[in-house]
Amino acid sequence: MNTMKKTETTNLVVExxxxxxxxxxxxxxxxxxxxxxxxLHANKRGFGVDDIIKRNHAWVMARLSIEIFDMPYMFDEYSxxxxxxxxxxxxxxxxxxxSSTLNGQRPTVIGYARxxxxxIDKETRESIDxxxxxxxxLKSYADNELDCPIQPFIRLKSxxxxxxxxxxxxxxxxxxxxxxxxxxxxxxxxITYLCDLFSLEYxxxxxxxxxxxxYVSEAYFGDTLTLSREQTDENQYRIEVKNQKNExxxxxxxxxx
Amino acid sequence: MNTMKKTETTNLVVExxxxxxxxxxxxxxxxxxxxxxxxLHANKRGFGVDDIIKRNHAWVMARLSIEIFDMPYMFDEYSxxxxxxxxxxxxxxxxxxxSSTLNGQRPTVIGYARxxxxxIDKETRESIDxxxxxxxxLKSYADNELDCPIQPFIRLKSxxxxxxxxxxxxxxxxxxxxxxxxxxxxxxxxITYLCDLFSLEYxxxxxxxxxxxxYVSEAYFGDTLTLSREQTDENQYRIEVKNQKNExxxxxxxxxx
Numbered sequence: 001m002n003t004m005k006k007t008e009t010t011n012l013v014v015e016x017x018x019x020x021x022x023x024x025x026x027x028x029x030x031x032x033x034x035x036x037x038x039x040l041h042a043n044k045r046g047f048g049v050d051d052i053i054k055r056n057h058a059w060v061m062a063r064l065s066i067e068i069f070d071m072p073y074m075f076d077e078y079s080x081x082x083x084x085x086x087x088x089x090x091x092x093x094x095x096x097x098x099s100s101t102l103n104g105q106r107p108t109v110i111g112y113a114r115x116x117x118x119x120i121d122k123e124t125r126e127s128i129d130x131x132x133x134x135x136x137x138l139k140s141y142a143d144n145e146l147d148c149p150i151q152p153f154i155r156l157k158s159x160x161x162x163x164x165x166x167x168x169x170x171x172x173x174x175x176x177x178x179x180x181x182x183x184x185x186x187x188x189x190x191i192t193y194l195c196d197l198f199s200l201e202y203x204x205x206x207x208x209x210x211x212x213x214x215y216v217s218e219a220y221f222g223d224t225l226t227l228s229r230e231q232t233d234e235n236q237y238r239i240e241v242k243n244q245k246n247e248x249x250x251x252x253x254x255x256x257x
Numbered sequence: 258m259n260t261m262k263k264t265e266t267t268n269l270v271v272e273x274x275x276x277x278x279x280x281x282x283x284x285x286x287x288x289x290x291x292x293x294x295x296x297l298h299a300n301k302r303g304f305g306v307d308d309i310i311k312r313n314h315a316w317v318m319a320r321l322s323i324e325i326f327d328m329p330y331m332f333d334e335y336s337x338x339x340x341x342x343x344x345x346x347x348x349x350x351x352x353x354x355x356s357s358t359l360n361g362q363r364p365t366v367i368g369y370a371r372x373x374x375x376x377i378d379k380e381t382r383e384s385i386d387x388x389x390x391x392x393x394x395l396k397s398y399a400d401n402e403l404d405c406p407i408q409p410f411i412r413l414k415s416x417x418x419x420x421x422x423x424x425x426x427x428x429x430x431x432x433x434x435x436x437x438x439x440x441x442x443x444x445x446x447x448i449t450y451l452c453d454l455f456s457l458e459y460x461x462x463x464x465x466x467x468x469x470x471x472y473v474s475e476a477y478f479g480d481t482l483t484l485s486r487e488q489t490d491e492n493q494y495r496i497e498v499k500n501q502k503n504e505x506x507x508x509x510x511x512x513x514x
Contacts, residue, residue, distance in 0.1 A: 015289070015293040015296075016292070016293065016296050016306065016438070017289040017292050017293055017296075017437070017443065017445055018289065019437065019438055020433075020434070020436070020437075020438070021433070021436045021437065021438060021440060022438070023438045026434060028434065032272070032274040032275065035273070035274050036272040036273065036274055039272075039273050039274075043332075049273065050332075074438065075307075175453035176277075176278075176452060176453055176455060176456065176457050176460055177277070177283060177285065177449050177452055177453050179277070179278045179457060180274070180276065180277075180278065181273070181276055181277070181278060181279070181280045181331065183278060186274065188274055192434050195433060195434055196432035196433055196434050198433060199433065199478070199479075200433050200436060200478040200479075203433055221456070221457040222456075222457075
């Protein structure tokens with residue numbers, strides 16, 4: 001019997017050096033704070049990064065979707081709550097709610113996020129059987145009655161009968177600061193790559209409402225990443241990140257309002 | 258009479274998504290946390306960003322020097338303490354100490370930082386007279402008895418009789434995520450630019466011990482920055498950041514061990 005509750009909550013404040021040109025929390029920081037909260041949740045319950053490394057395992061994020069209705073401003077207080085939704089054989093779903101806790105008032109939900117994770121063997125890089133190896137502990141905390149009323153990961157097809165109507169919008173050579181402790185590009189860096197496909201002018205009239213990223217393959221120091229963007233609807237873009245071998249590294253979707 | 262103490266301390270933990278490939282806190286996050294602590298100090302004492310904006314003023318950092326002896330690891334606890342050292346007519350010096358607070362033990366100093374600030378009029382972009390306009394409040398908190406035993410800002414001359422022996426090492430086009438609420442490149446981004454002049458291989462055998470940055474001019478969205486690096490000693494480099502008009506934006510110095 002576990003005695004901890006199923007959710008973990010972190011209380012945060014929007015620090016000025018993590019805001020954008022309009023004094024709003026930037027997406028990369030929000031993403032990092034979601035993952036930090038997830039890590040805290042997992043650590044306290046015995047399946048954190050330092051617990052699973054004992055079996056030479058590592059968490060790998062496969063999908064992330066963040067939807068935000070009202071991004072908090074500089075010095076605003078907000079909180080992140082996370083919980084495990086479901087556990088499958090190869091994947092587990094982890095959800096998040098983001099709330100404004102301005103002036104100590106009753107929290108108001110300002111966004112949600114969904115993520116899909118696998119655990120890999122660090123040697124073989126293969127996914128391990130989650131149910132077999134961690135099913136008991138993960139499932140004892142899973143809760144699918146908690147509400148996460150945003151669409152699951154949105155998979156966007158190329159718009160024109162599979163023909164490529166995309167253009168290369170950005171080339172990024174992977175630098176040392178992109179690399180995390182897993183030896184590959186920090187998953188939150190992709191949020192910034194995607195955000196930086198749009199100009200400051202564009203952001204003056206459009207607010208990013210939702211971002212989806214599918215992590216397909218890993219990128220390493222020195223890789224040359226090319227980002228292609230395709231507009232699929234008035235305020236909607238599909239993005240593809242490829243490496244120098246033309247392998248797909250990540251796929252993204254961005255919705256503005 | 259002010260009743261607040263002269264120093265402000267923030268307690269922090271190294272979050273996993275703010276670490277480098279060796280699980281150590283990255284320099285950009287450390288720099289941001291120094292500034293967040295400075296902001297907290299200033300806000301609580303009546304000369305924060307939201308106080309001085311009432312006179313249409315803004316804080317501008319002119320110099321930053323960070324020296325770290327032992328960068329904390331993932332999940333380590335640490336604290337930052339800041340205080341105003343001196344107030345001059347056009348500048349004020351703010352210092353920092355960084356301490357490890359691992360396992361609730363007595364804090365051990367692991368680094369120091371020094372910074373030099375001006376306040377500008379947001380309209381004219383000219384520095385204002387600090388002593389006249391904010392001298393009373395700033396000086397009442399100034400303390401130059403607190404120890405900050407690192408060299409002040411190191412000004413490096415070009416090594417070869419003023420001849421340029423530097424080579425352009427990196428070209429960076431300023432993107433939306435680089436821009437802060439002042440409308441220019443976030444001062445902490447320069448730390449990352451500098452750090453990214455070195456390869457992952459280099460960092461495997463060299464640890465960044467000290468970084469100095471002089472903020473000479475502002476960079477804006479769409480600017481093309483070129484970074485030149487010149488080795489001035491075995492483990493010491495001088496860096497120059499210029500924009501597309503060949504204007505110097507920043508000068509840096511990095512010391513490795």
